Amino acid sequence: TAGGGEAPAGTAFTAVAPNTEDAVVVPEGYEQAVVIRWGDPVLPGAPAFDFANQTPQAQEMQFGFNNDFAGLLPVEGQPNTYLLVVNHEYTTEPFMFAGYDPENPTVEQFQTAITAHGLSVVQVKGEAGTGRLTPEFGPNNRRITANSEFLVTGPAAGSDLLKTTADPTGTRVTGTLNNCSGGVTPWGTVLSGEENFNQYFANAEQVTDPTVAARLKRYGIEGGASERKWERFDPRFDLVQEPNEANRFGYVVEVNPWDPASTPIKHTAMGRFKHEAATIYVTDDGTVVSYSGDDERFDYMYKFVSARKMMPGNGQSSMRHNLTILDAGTLYVAKLSGDKPDQIDGSGKLPSSGRFAGKGEWIPLLRTGEDGKAESLVDGMSAEEVAVFTRLAGDKVGATKMDRPEDFEPNPKTGKVYVALTNNTKRGEDGKPAADEPNPRNNNKNGQVLEIEDEHAGTGFTWNLLLVCGDPAAADTYFGGFDKTQVSPISCPDNLAFDPHGNLWISTDGNALKSNDGLFSVVLDGDRRGETKQFLTVPKGGETCGPIIEESRVVVCVQHPGELDGANADQPASHWPDGGAAQPRPSVVAAWKSGGGRVGI
Ligand code: FEO
Ligand code: CA
Numbered sequence: 001t002a003g004g005g006e007a008p009a010g011t012a013f014t015a016v017a018p019n020t021e022d023a024v025v026v027p028e029g030y031e032q033a034v035v036i037r038w039g040d041p042v043l044p045g046a047p048a049f050d051f052a053n054q055t056p057q058a059q060e061m062q063f064g065f066n067n068d069f070a071g072l073l074p075v076e077g078q079p080n081t082y083l084l085v086v087n088h089e090y091t092t093e094p095f096m097f098a099g100y101d102p103e104n105p106t107v108e109q110f111q112t113a114i115t116a117h118g119l120s121v122v123q124v125k126g127e128a129g130t131g132r133l134t135p136e137f138g139p140n141n142r143r144i145t146a147n148s149e150f151l152v153t154g155p156a157a158g159s160d161l162l163k164t165t166a167d168p169t170g171t172r173v174t175g176t177l178n179n180c181s182g183g184v185t186p187w188g189t190v191l192s193g194e195e196n197f198n199q200y201f202a203n204a205e206q207v208t209d210p211t212v213a214a215r216l217k218r219y220g221i222e223g224g225a226s227e228r229k230w231e232r233f234d235p236r237f238d239l240v241q242e243p244n245e246a247n248r249f250g251y252v253v254e255v256n257p258w259d260p261a262s263t264p265i266k267h268t269a270m271g272r273f274k275h276e277a278a279t280i281y282v283t284d285d286g287t288v289v290s291y292s293g294d295d296e297r298f299d300y301m302y303k304f305v306s307a308r309k310m311m312p313g314n315g316q317s318s319m320r321h322n323l324t325i326l327d328a329g330t331l332y333v334a335k336l337s338g339d340k341p342d343q344i345d346g347s348g349k350l351p352s353s354g355r356f357a358g359k360g361e362w363i364p365l366l367r368t369g370e371d372g373k374a375e376s377l378v379d380g381m382s383a384e385e386v387a388v389f390t391r392l393a394g395d396k397v398g399a400t401k402m403d404r405p406e407d408f409e410p411n412p413k414t415g416k417v418y419v420a421l422t423n424n425t426k427r428g429e430d431g432k433p434a435a436d437e438p439n440p441r442n443n444n445k446n447g448q449v450l451e452i453e454d455e456h457a458g459t460g461f462t463w464n465l466l467l468v469c470g471d472p473a474a475a476d477t478y479f480g481g482f483d484k485t486q487v488s489p490i491s492c493p494d495n496l497a498f499d500p501h502g503n504l505w506i507s508t509d510g511n512a513l514k515s516n517d518g519l520f521s522v523v524l525d526g527d528r529r530g531e532t533k534q535f536l537t538v539p540k541g542g543e544t545c546g547p548i549i550e551e552s553r554v555v556v557c558v559q560h561p562g563e564l565d566g567a568n569a570d571q572p573a574s575h576w577p578d579g580g581a582a583q584p585r586p587s588v589v590a591a592w593k594s595g596g597g598r599v600g601i
């Protein structure tokens, strides 16, 4: 074991070496197996997966594509039984349809892709002595797709900015798109962030109103046809015909997985941006704090502090109350300052203090009362405008431009909050912001992890960088002060989780070190703080996401296996998990210690 002495509980395993295998690789003495794959049945009557004959009718009852977030919720009174709730972020049509022509998608392919988006709720059963999970048809199994109805709540509900031909009330949205990371709430629901929704909308260049055009641009909605060309099949994806449709995506979505008939919610009091996720911390008095990153180069970190208190218990009246928690409260954006601003030169060299650290404040943008009345706290913007064009509000108040905030998650053991800043290769380019202390490298290919001591319901915080990721042999990396000869290389941190011992676990997306993405444990406290060890790697071209670290089981999502940057539009670089010449299939994987027993002990 590295570093001398005993590895802290939860991290005592032999690190997996970087590799480019077309397989999930776990430490010696561990096993892994697929839980569920794209196309596997979710609802009774779903046909078996048949790559040559995918149809919208089949897909609507099967597990969707490109799983990102995973939540595992124990079913009360049924030992070893869980609801697995998973996001399906986006579709990769060339991997989904034999002979796909990107210039001429068919209506059948469009409808199949629509139903491959969204979320799945699947009951899974564990087995004694292993971490294996097997899907079953439970009463709560459900598919939510880009065709499902959502209820809009909060200050933008009913706003003119959300009204369309199909929904003149501005309160009922068809579908959810690009659901990336998420979070499980203490009241038993699942939150999901609508992230890169910009890519679904066409013809922004024909919008002539300069205010509308500027808003579209700030959200990355560009002119011309969309990549998937859905606008050919449904006018809501054509901004000329439905200029407000894009304003109906980019929210935190809440799903009650315990009621398959429930209408999922889009919470507009939490703002609209490329929400990576929303994760919850509850203060001693029951105030709910939700943290959320806007995953874009030079975009912001946000939190929402509830006005209502969480109601304990899991009865129906508690659930009804708690489903309104995220509709009233204050939305803040983060501004950070460094302790040694004059010593930051963009190289990643540590300042004289020996670490990157500083202070921060939360700037209020929007306050929504329990009566539903909302007040803008930003000059020149209405409350509805702050809710729908939150990025512009952040711009006005001078929030700190970060290196792509992905997951933003509180440690349940310590209350400290962590942010994965995945990378930002444009940092320091001409005309772009240069390095600062929280984002200390120009042309940042490998990302960093920020640690925050937050006043949770208050407006102050202190911060430091736990990790400055990359090859530990490189001078521009930092591993919490730990011996860099004794850590695993790590690049592009994306999703965060905590094990029952309080260690941080990080999954990566886009490894810039030429090996596959994976999952890592990081020690946070004591003299081994910063010790980083790779627990698994995923197949070629895949992203590791949605990690769940239980006492005796690790669950990860393997997203977009085979998708290597730009090189393989119709030639996937992976045949995992089915092998042979099969198409790669995004899948959820469970890993455990052979013969059972606690992970990392
Ligand atoms: Fe979909 Fe920011 O990752
Ligand atoms: Ca993803």
Ligand code: CA
Pocket (backbone or CB within 6 Å): 180, 181, 276, 406, 407, 494, 495, 509
């Ligand atoms: Ca992500």
Ligand code: CA
Pocket (backbone or CB within 6 Å): 406, 422, 494, 509
């Ligand atoms: Ca990512």
